[in-house]
Amino acid sequence: MSNRIIASLSCAAVILFGAGTATADWPEKPIKFVVPYSTGGGFDVYVRAVAPEMEKILGVPVVPENIPGAGGQKGAATVYKSEPDGYTIGIFNVPGLTVPPLLGKKVAYDLDQITWLGNLAKDTYSIAVKADSPINSLKDLCSLGRPAKFSDTGPASTSSVTAKISMSLIDCPMTNVTGYKGSSQTIVAAMRGEVDATLKPIGSLQKYVKSGDMKFIVTYENKPSIKGVSSSRELGHNEFEKLTLYRIVGGPPGLPKDVADKLADALLKAANSDAVKEWSAKSKKPLDPIGGAEASVLMRDLSDFYSKYKTILAE
Amino acid sequence: MGFDIFFHALLGVITSGSFVFVLIGVLLGLCFGIIPGLGGTTALALLIPITFSMDSLDAMYLAGGVMGATSFGGSITAILLNTPGTAPNAATTFDGYPLAQQGRAGEAIGASATASAMGGLIGLITLMLFIPLAKEIVLLFGPVEFLLLTILGLVAIAVSSRGKLLRGLIAGGFGLLLAFVGVDTVSGHTRFTLETDYLWDGIPLVPTLTGLFAISQMIELSLKGGSVVTERVNVGNLTGLWKGVVAVFKHWTVLIRGSFIGTIIGAIPGLGGTVASFIAYTSTVQSSRDPSSFGKGNIIGVIAPESANNAKDGGSLVPTVAFGIPGSAETAVFLGILVLHGIDPGPTLLLENEREVYGLIIALTMSAVGASLIGLLTARWLVKITFVNVNILVPLVVTISLTGVYVLEGKPGDVILALVMGIVGYFMIRFDYPRLTLVIALVLGETAERSFHQSLMISDNNLVGLIMERPQAIILVLATLLTLLLPALRKRAKKPT
Numbered sequence A: 001m002s003n004r005i006i007a008s009l010s011c012a013a014v015i016l017f018g019a020g021t022a023t024a025d026w027p028e029k030p031i032k033f034v035v036p037y038s039t040g041g042g043f044d045v046y047v048r049a050v051a052p053e054m055e056k057i058l059g060v061p062v063v064p065e066n067i068p069g070a071g072g073q074k075g076a077a078t079v080y081k082s083e084p085d086g087y088t089i090g091i092f093n094v095p096g097l098t099v100p101p102l103l104g105k106k107v108a109y110d111l112d113q114i115t116w117l118g119n120l121a122k123d124t125y126s127i128a129v130k131a132d133s134p135i136n137s138l139k140d141l142c143s144l145g146r147p148a149k150f151s152d153t154g155p156a157s158t159s160s161v162t163a164k165i166s167m168s169l170i171d172c173p174m175t176n177v178t179g180y181k182g183s184s185q186t187i188v189a190a191m192r193g194e195v196d197a198t199l200k201p202i203g204s205l206q207k208y209v210k211s212g213d214m215k216f217i218v219t220y221e222n223k224p225s226i227k228g229v230s231s232s233r234e235l236g237h238n239e240f241e242k243l244t245l246y247r248i249v250g251g252p253p254g255l256p257k258d259v260a261d262k263l264a265d266a267l268l269k270a271a272n273s274d275a276v277k278e279w280s281a282k283s284k285k286p287l288d289p290i291g292g293a294e295a296s297v298l299m300r301d302l303s304d305f306y307s308k309y310k311t312i313l314a315e
Numbered sequence B: 001m002g003f004d005i006f007f008h009a010l011l012g013v014i015t016s017g018s019f020v021f022v023l024i025g026v027l028l029g030l031c032f033g034i035i036p037g038l039g040g041t042t043a044l045a046l047l048i049p050i051t052f053s054m055d056s057l058d059a060m061y062l063a064g065g066v067m068g069a070t071s072f073g074g075s076i077t078a079i080l081l082n083t084p085g086t087a088p089n090a091a092t093t094f095d096g097y098p099l100a101q102q103g104r105a106g107e108a109i110g111a112s113a114t115a116s117a118m119g120g121l122i123g124l125i126t127l128m129l130f131i132p133l134a135k136e137i138v139l140l141f142g143p144v145e146f147l148l149l150t151i152l153g154l155v156a157i158a159v160s161s162r163g164k165l166l167r168g169l170i171a172g173g174f175g176l177l178l179a180f181v182g183v184d185t186v187s188g189h190t191r192f193t194l195e196t197d198y199l200w201d202g203i204p205l206v207p208t209l210t211g212l213f214a215i216s217q218m219i220e221l222s223l224k225g226g227s228v229v230t231e232r233v234n235v236g237n238l239t240g241l242w243k244g245v246v247a248v249f250k251h252w253t254v255l256i257r258g259s260f261i262g263t264i265i266g267a268i269p270g271l272g273g274t275v276a277s278f279i280a281y282t283s284t285v286q287s288s289r290d291p292s293s294f295g296k297g298n299i300i301g302v303i304a305p306e307s308a309n310n311a312k313d314g315g316s317l318v319p320t321v322a323f324g325i326p327g328s329a330e331t332a333v334f335l336g337i338l339v340l341h342g343i344d345p346g347p348t349l350l351l352e353n354e355r356e357v358y359g360l361i362i363a364l365t366m367s368a369v370g371a372s373l374i375g376l377l378t379a380r381w382l383v384k385i386t387f388v389n390v391n392i393l394v395p396l397v398v399t400i401s402l403t404g405v406y407v408l409e410g411k412p413g414d415v416i417l418a419l420v421m422g423i424v425g426y427f428m429i430r431f432d433y434p435r436l437t438l439v440i441a442l443v444l445g446e447t448a449e450r451s452f453h454q455s456l457m458i459s460d461n462n463l464v465g466l467i468m469e470r471p472q473a474i475i476l477v478l479a480t481l482l483t484l485l486l487p488a489l490r491k492r493a494k495k496p497t
Helices: A002-024 A042-058 A070-081 A096-102 A138-142 A158-169 A183-192 A202-210 A257-271 A274-283 A292-307 A310-314 B002-016 B019-034 B040-051 B056-081 B092-101 B105-140 B143-160 B165-179 B205-224 B239-250 B252-267 B272-286 B300-315 B318-323 B329-340 B354-387 B390-409 B412-430 B435-458 B463-469 B471-494
Strands: A031-035 A062-066 A088-094 A115-123 A125-130 A148-151 A174-177 A198-201 A214-219 A245-251
Touching: A031 A042, A031 A070, A042 A062, A042 A088, A042 A115, A042 A245, A042 A257, A042 A274, A042 B329, A070 A088, A070 A096, A088 A096, A096 A158, A096 A292, A096 A310, A115 A257, A115 A292, A125 A138, A125 A183, A125 A202, A138 A214, A148 A158, A148 A183, A148 A198, A158 A174, A158 A198, A158 A245, A158 A310, A174 B435, A183 A198, A183 A202, A183 A214, A183 B105, A198 A202, A202 A214, A245 A257, A245 A292, A257 A292, A292 A310, B002 B019, B002 B354, B019 B040, B019 B056, B019 B354, B040 B056, B040 B329, B040 B390, B056 B092, B056 B105, B056 B300, B056 B329, B056 B354, B092 B105, B092 B300, B105 B239, B105 B252, B105 B300, B105 B318, B105 B354, B143 B165, B143 B272, B143 B435, B143 B463, B143 B471, B165 B435, B205 B390, B205 B412, B205 B435, B239 B252, B239 B300, B239 B354, B252 B272, B252 B300, B252 B318, B272 B300, B272 B435, B272 B471, B300 B354, B318 B329, B390 B412, B412 B435, B435 B463, B463 B471
Parallel strands: A031 A062, A031 A088, A148 A174
Antiparallel strands: A088 A245, A115 A245, A125 A198, A125 A214
């Protein structure tokens, strides 16, 4: 009996000691920060702005690695499958990634299992049309006598999902013309007039409106942030403002708590650093950082929220 | 109007000493171009982290230097080893390699260098002239035009295979088959991905090309034995080189046509230098008075593709100056570098960041000329490669190529693919199936299918109606018909009455 106790106590001691030493010296080698899109895109610039600051805080190189493909799924799968040793983290395009599993498609990641570390920003969506378009409002867009055409990169991208859901909520007939290579091509498509409108984050469309090539017709938010452009809530569509693009960061499932906490802490501090704030103001990329625990809650709310729209998405 | 800014910027580069960045870029570009498996995009992608700490203008000089040099660098291996250093050099092997085998490698390199430099310059001058119209040009070409262009390209494949029509079509068909592997962008379903992550985005182009051209060629050479040059000819003399240079000016119509085609195709996103050089080569052969002389060492067969694959650099900047959007994989990397420097490329890129855009154009100009000059100066030594025994040459090239392929993304799958395609390529050489046809079909297939679906959606399933509304689309249809009918018409013209 006492032998057993000694044995199990020593086992416990070894395990605790072993686990302790495994994480006690973390981090001791470079950390990989996976970006699920190619260089230069929206997610990429956030990671590249934040990584150097994280490096200063953690004392090891934090190296962005672009793993594009399959609408962000390849990057997500890479992080999901990697060792939970704190040396691989990634940024995820949410809610885009929530959609394929909702529709019953086989995916190589599980967002419920990812260790969420923080969210960097929320991008407000908006709809824009070409500058000389006869369409000037959401009402115009929906009374064309035929489905309104939106341009998008793929059927599972966050913007095409948002377009589908929001238009369905107001009974506005629409179709997504997909297959464009990159979001800038979808905006050019609207300029050509081959589609009626495109739904994108305000930040992506801003420069085309400023140059006089496009014009906004609505923004998905509570209070209007752009002069002369109605917000969705003003028009009475209260659900729209919940449809936003998140820049959320996570690590593989099973990440030890102390490592995850350190990562989340470093991420938050980096996002709030002066250098990153300056970058955000200069390049007009919004920043709205929240920490690890809140990020997990956010993800749970999001998957509940989007599962409501399963039937719409399956059409 | 754009030219005075151009000269001002040119003066700035030379006086500030920053041209050393251009030079470094040129040397890097030449090396990456020469080595099969590595290319412009790889070089630029590897440079991104380095440019982070540089001034944005210097970064542009470096990037432009690289970009303008790779397609000439690749022509050297294409000519000397029948192995294109980069995909856009594939068409150069058709006549470049026979020239090398005849001991006329110096002439071929001289022609390639000159055609590359001139083609690059013509492309850039055309760009500058069209800057005011850039936006209109970008808006002119949509999915409908892309579809028609890819059909034109595929028709060009069929037509260029005269003599071995069936084999050409089979190779093209196989290329299309490979093109459709991956995730369908319209429905989101996976096709033929064999349940692996690797094939999710389809069959990657660079490992396929490396295997199909480099590895297969090495297999062929090693089985043949000896060395590349089959005749004992004195190659050390410079007259061969000069003869090649002069030939470009002698055949200036070929140069103009090749550059013209290169610039236009460069301006259209998604097609690239491979398609540009292929179409330039094919159309030159077609409109020649003696088509059968090609493939046997006709210097014109080097001038056409080499001018096109450099002219495309100028063309590919049209979407960039118009809207700040990428028109090719390389320009996407440039824009990425700008983004890293806090610049947000958009329609006002040319207005707000004139310095960087013109810096890039200057660097491309200097690079096109500089790379060719370096090539001409070192040609005498480069040509000696054709005399090296294959027992040394083959293992060296295979190792370097496969390493280059692996360096791209660190995926073992790429290396396996290259080896598999190497074996496929070898059998294609043995049984005389055109490999470039397969490649063109592979490049065009994805764009063709995607544009087709997009065009259907845009036109509400009334594709013909939409084409009729767009003059540029009608022109493309006519060009396709002409390409198809030209050989038949010429045959009729030749028949004695």
